[in-house]
Amino acid sequence: xxxxxxxxxxxxxxxxxxxxxxxxxxxxxxxxxxxxxxxxxxxxxxxxxxxxxxxxxxxxxxxxxxxxxxxxxxxxxxxxxxxxxxxxxxxxxxxxxxxxxxxxxxxxxxxxxxxxxxxxxxxxxxxxxxxxxxxxxxxxxxxxxxxxxxxxxxxxxxxxxxxxxxxxxxxxxxxxxxxxxxxxxxxx
Numbered sequence: 001x002x003x004x005x006x007x008x009x010x011x012x013x014x015x016x017x018x019x020x021x022x023x024x025x026x027x028x029x030x031x032x033x034x035x036x037x038x039x040x041x042x043x044x045x046x047x048x049x050x051x052x053x054x055x056x057x058x059x060x061x062x063x064x065x066x067x068x069x070x071x072x073x074x075x076x077x078x079x080x081x082x083x084x085x086x087x088x089x090x091x092x093x094x095x096x097x098x099x100x101x102x103x104x105x106x107x108x109x110x111x112x113x114x115x116x117x118x119x120x121x122x123x124x125x126x127x128x129x130x131x132x133x134x135x136x137x138x139x140x141x142x143x144x145x146x147x148x149x150x151x152x153x154x155x156x157x158x159x160x161x162x163x164x165x166x167x168x169x170x171x172x173x174x175x176x177x178x179x180x181x182x183x184x185x186x187x188x
Contacts, residue, residue, distance in 0.1 A: 035059065037066040049075040055082040055107075064090035068097045078105040082134075091117030095124035105132040109161070118144030122151040131156050136186065137164035142171040149178035159184040 037059070044054050052072060059067070064086055067073070084090075091113045094106075106127065113121075118140045121133070133154075145167050148160060160179060163186045167175075172187045179185050 035063065037063055038070070041067060041070065041072045045072065045076075050077045050102075051080075052076050052078070053080045054084060055080045056084070058083070058085050060085045061087055061090035061093070064093050068093050073097070073100055073103075075102055076100065077102050078107075079103065080107045081111065082107055082109045084111055086111040086113065086117075088112075088114050088117035088120065092120040095120040095126060097126045099126050099128055101129055103127050103130055105134075106130060107132075107134040108138060109134045109136045109164075111138050113138040113140060113144070115141050115144035115147075119147040122147035123153065125153060127154070129156055130154055132159040132161075133157065134159075134161040135165070136161045140165040140167075142166075142168055145171055145175060149175050158182055159186075161186040163188060 040054070040057060040059070040063075041052070044057070045052055049072075054063075057063070059081075063084070064081075073079070086108065090111075091108070108121075111117075113135065118135060118138060121135070122144070127133075140162060145162050145165065148154075148162075160182055161184075162175075167187060175185065175187060
C-alpha cells in the first residue's frame with residue numbers, strides 16, 4: 001500500500017512538472033523568419049543615403065555579405081554596425097569591399113571580430129577617407145590592435161576606439177607612440 005502511494009505521488013509530481021515545463025519548452029524557441037536585407041537596409045539609410053544605422057539589427061556575416069554586394073554604400077559617410085554578431089568573416093568582407101571614398105565613420109563595437117577581423121580591417125585599403133573607427137569590445141587582442149599601429153593605411157584617421165578589448169599594457173604604450181598623432185585614441 002505504501003508503494004502505491006509513493007508511486008502515485010511521484011506520478012502526480014511528474015505530471016505536474018510536465019504541465020509546467022511543457023508550455024515553457026514549447027514557447028521557448030523563436031520562430032525566425034528570413035531577414036529581408038534589402039528592405040532592412042533601405043529603411044536604415046538616413047539623410048539621403050549618407051548614414052546607414054544597422055545598430056542592433058543582428059545581421060551577422062550573412063547580412064554583411066549582402067550589404068557589401070549591394071548598392072547601399074555608394075553615398076554612405078557613416079556606417080553603424082554595433083551589436084550585429086559580426087565575426088572575422090564579416091570584417092574581412094568589409095575590408096575587401098571596393099573603396100568607399102565617402103565613408104568617414106565605421107562603427108563595429110560589440111561584435112566578435114577577434115584579431116583576425118581587426119587585422120583584416122587594419123590592412124584594408126577600402127576606407128581611404130575614414131576619420132573614425134570604433135572597434136571597442138570586439139574580442140581584439142594585442143596582435144589585432146598592433147596591426148593599426150603599423151598599418152599606415154589610414155591617412156585621415158583621427159579617432160580610434162579600442163576600449164574593452166584584451167590589450168596588454170605594453171601594447172597600449174606602443175599604440176600611444178605609434179598612433180600619438182590621432183586626435184582621439186581610446187584604449188581604456
